[in-house]
Amino acid sequence: MLITHKFPPFERYENNPIISRDDIPYPCNTVFNAAACRCMGKYILLLRVEDLAGRSHLTLARSNDGINFQVDDRPWVMPSEDPLYEPYERYGVEDPRITAIEGAYYITYTAFGPYGVRVGIGKTNDFSTFERLCLATDVDNKDGVLFPEKIGGKYVMLTRPGGFAGKRGDIWISFSPDLEHWGGSRVLMTPSPGGWGSQKLGACTPPIKTEDGWLVFYHGVKPTGSGRIYRIGAMLLDLEKPYTIRGYTSHFIFAPEMDYERIGDVPNVVFPCGAILEEDGTIKMYYGVSDTAIALATVNVQDVLSACR
Amino acid sequence: MLITHKFPPFERYENNPIISRDDIPYPCNTVFNAAACRCMGKYILLLRVEDLAGRSHLTLARSNDGINFQVDDRPWVMPSEDPLYEPYERYGVEDPRITAIEGAYYITYTAFGPYGVRVGIGKTNDFSTFERLCLATDVDNKDGVLFPEKIGGKYVMLTRPGGFAGKRGDIWISFSPDLEHWGGSRVLMTPSPGGWGSQKLGACTPPIKTEDGWLVFYHGVKPTGSGRIYRIGAMLLDLEKPYTIRGYTSHFIFAPEMDYERIGDVPNVVFPCGAILEEDGTIKMYYGVSDTAIALATVNVQDVLSACR
Numbered sequence: 001m002l003i004t005h006k007f008p009p010f011e012r013y014e015n016n017p018i019i020s021r022d023d024i025p026y027p028c029n030t031v032f033n034a035a036a037c038r039c040m041g042k043y044i045l046l047l048r049v050e051d052l053a054g055r056s057h058l059t060l061a062r063s064n065d066g067i068n069f070q071v072d073d074r075p076w077v078m079p080s081e082d083p084l085y086e087p088y089e090r091y092g093v094e095d096p097r098i099t100a101i102e103g104a105y106y107i108t109y110t111a112f113g114p115y116g117v118r119v120g121i122g123k124t125n126d127f128s129t130f131e132r133l134c135l136a137t138d139v140d141n142k143d144g145v146l147f148p149e150k151i152g153g154k155y156v157m158l159t160r161p162g163g164f165a166g167k168r169g170d171i172w173i174s175f176s177p178d179l180e181h182w183g184g185s186r187v188l189m190t191p192s193p194g195g196w197g198s199q200k201l202g203a204c205t206p207p208i209k210t211e212d213g214w215l216v217f218y219h220g221v222k223p224t225g226s227g228r229i230y231r232i233g234a235m236l237l238d239l240e241k242p243y244t245i246r247g248y249t250s251h252f253i254f255a256p257e258m259d260y261e262r263i264g265d266v267p268n269v270v271f272p273c274g275a276i277l278e279e280d281g282t283i284k285m286y287y288g289v290s291d292t293a294i295a296l297a298t299v300n301v302q303d304v305l306s307a308c309r
Numbered sequence: 310m311l312i313t314h315k316f317p318p319f320e321r322y323e324n325n326p327i328i329s330r331d332d333i334p335y336p337c338n339t340v341f342n343a344a345a346c347r348c349m350g351k352y353i354l355l356l357r358v359e360d361l362a363g364r365s366h367l368t369l370a371r372s373n374d375g376i377n378f379q380v381d382d383r384p385w386v387m388p389s390e391d392p393l394y395e396p397y398e399r400y401g402v403e404d405p406r407i408t409a410i411e412g413a414y415y416i417t418y419t420a421f422g423p424y425g426v427r428v429g430i431g432k433t434n435d436f437s438t439f440e441r442l443c444l445a446t447d448v449d450n451k452d453g454v455l456f457p458e459k460i461g462g463k464y465v466m467l468t469r470p471g472g473f474a475g476k477r478g479d480i481w482i483s484f485s486p487d488l489e490h491w492g493g494s495r496v497l498m499t500p501s502p503g504g505w506g507s508q509k510l511g512a513c514t515p516p517i518k519t520e521d522g523w524l525v526f527y528h529g530v531k532p533t534g535s536g537r538i539y540r541i542g543a544m545l546l547d548l549e550k551p552y553t554i555r556g557y558t559s560h561f562i563f564a565p566e567m568d569y570e571r572i573g574d575v576p577n578v579v580f581p582c583g584a585i586l587e588e589d590g591t592i593k594m595y596y597g598v599s600d601t602a603i604a605l606a607t608v609n610v611q612d613v614l615s616a617c618r
Contacts, residue, residue: 118494161447
C-alpha cells in the first residue's frame with residue numbers, strides 16, 4: 001500500500017518527472033540533483049548530468065514557468081583541467097546548489113576525484129560565464145550549501161564532513177571571511193540511532209530566510225537490508241546564530257513513494273538541491289529521483305514552518 | 310636478526326627511553342608522542358599522557374640538557390569543558406606539536422571526541438598559560454603541523470585528512486590568513502602502494518628551515534597481518550612554494566628496532582612529534598615508542614638533507 005504523508009502537504013507535479021534523460025540534447029546516462037534559482041525573470045536549473053562513462057558534469061536549463069525547461073545543448077561546468085582542480089574533479093562534478101549573495105550567484109558542488117570528495121565553490125553573475133573560486137574543504141566533505149547572506153560579517157556554509165566508508169555523517173556549519181578560508185566549524189545536527197536518517201544527514205537546499213529563521217530542507221539516509229532510503233526533513237536555524245536549531249520536523253516530511261522516485265539507478269532516493277520561494281508563499285522544490293530524473297513538488301512555506309515548530 | 314639502517318646515521322640515546330610512566334608524578338597508563346622546543350634556555354617537552362581511563366592530556370616537562378627532564382606535577386592541557394570545544398575533546402587531547410612563530414609558541418594537537426578527530430590550535434608565550442585559539446579543521450583530520458613562518462603572507466599547516474575507517478591517508482597542505490580560517494588545501498604526498506607507508510602518511514615534526522628547503526620528518530604506516538608498523542621518512546619542501554616537494558628519502562630512515570620501540574601498548578611504533586636543530590647541526594628527535602614511552606635519537610641535519618636529495 002502506498003502511504004501518502006499528508007503533513008505538511010507536498011503536491012507533486014502531475015507530469016513528473018519534469019526532466020529526464022530524453023530531455024538532454026546529447027547522449028548521457030541520467031540527469032538528477034539540480035540546483036535552482038531565479039535570475040532575470042527566468043527559472044534556472046543547474047542539472048547534474050551523468051555521462052555514459054559514469055562521470056558527472058553540470059548543464060543549465062531555463063524556464064519561464066518553473067515547470068517546462070529548455071536544456072542547453074552543451075555542458076556548462078565540466079570537471080576542470082586546471083592542475084589546482086584536476087585531480088580533485090577527475091571523477092566528476094556533482095550535486096550543485098545555487099545561492100544568490102549580494103547580487104551574484106554562488107554555486108557549491110561536490111568535486112569527486114581519487115582522493116575523495118570536496119566542496120567546490122564557483123560564481124556567476126549571469127549564468128553565462130562560470131568562475132571557479134576555490135575548493136573550500138579538505139577531502140571527505142560534501143553537501144556544501146551557502147547561506148544567502150553574510151551573518152556576523154562572515155559567509156556561512158553547511159557541509160557534511162565524514163560519513164564515508166560506512167561512518168555516520170553529520171551536518172556541520174562553518175564560517176568564512178572570504179569564501180576561500182573556512183573555520184569555526186561545529187556540528188549542527190547528528191543522526192538519531194534507529195531514526196529515519198540514522199546513518200547520515202546532509203543539507204539539501206540553500207537556506208530560505210523566513211520570519212522564524214533559516215529554513216533548510218535536509219536529507220536523512222537510512223540503511224536497509226536492500227540498500228538505502230533517502231528522505232527529507234526540514235529545520236529552522238536562528239537568523240543571527242545559525243548554529244542554533246530553532247526547530248525541526250519530528251519526522252521526515254517527504255519520501256520516495258511514486259514509481260519514478262522508487263525505480264532508477266539508485267532506487268528510493270529523493271534529493272532536492274534547489275527550493276524557490278514564490279511571492280505567494282509556495283515553495284517549488286526541485287529534487288532528483290533515484291539518480292535518474294528530476295521532479296518537482298510544491299508546498300506552502302507556512303505549512304513547513306508549522307511542522308518545524 | 311636486528312637490521313640497523315646506517316643511512317642517515319641516527320644515534321639512539323643509550324639510556325632510552327628518556328621518559329616513561331614512572332617519571333610522571335601522578336598515576337597514568339603511559340606517556341608518549343611529545344612535542345619539543347627550546348624556550349628561555351630550557352628544553353621543553355609537551356607530553357601526551359594517557360590516564361588510567363584511557364583518555365589523554367598534555368603535561369609539560371623541562372630540561373637543561375635536552376636529556377634529563379623534570380615533569381610537572383600536574384597536567385597543563387586537559388580536554389576542554391568549554392561548550393565550543395567539549396564534545397570535540399571529550400575523549401582526549403593527543404599528539405601535540407609546538408611551532409614558534411614570531412615569538413609565540415603555537416601548539417597543534419589532536420582533539421578526539423565522539424564525532425572523530427580534529428586539529429586544535431593553542432598558544433602560549435611562556436609555557437605558563439595556555440590559550441586555545443580554535444579547532445582548525447573539520448572532523449577526521451589530524452597530525453596538524455604548523456610552519457614556523459608565514460609564507461606568502463599566510464600561515465601554513467600540514468594535516469592528514471581522511472585516512473580513517475581503513476581508508477588511505479595522505480599529507481595535505483593548507484593556508485590561513487589568521488590561523489582560524491583555512492583554505493587552499495591540496496594533497497602534498499600520498500602513499501605508494503606496497504611501500505613502507507602504503508596505508509597512511511602523516512607529518513610528524515614541524516618544518517625546520519634549511520638552505521635546501523623545509524625539512525619535515527613524516528611517518529608512514531604499513532599494515533601487516535599482525536598490526537601496523539610506523540616508520541619515519543624525511544621530505545624537503547620548497548621554501549617559498551611549500552606545496553612543492555624538493556626531495557624526499559627513497560626509503561624510511563628510522564624504524565622500530567629496539568625492544569622499547571617494538572614492545573608496548575601499540576607495538577612497532579616510532580612517532581616523533583618534536584625535532585630540535587642545535588647550532589652544531591645536530592637534530593634532537595624526540596619520539597614516542599609503542600604508545601608507551603618517549604625516546605631520543607640524534608642525527609646530523611646534513612646527513613638527512615643528503616638523504617632527501
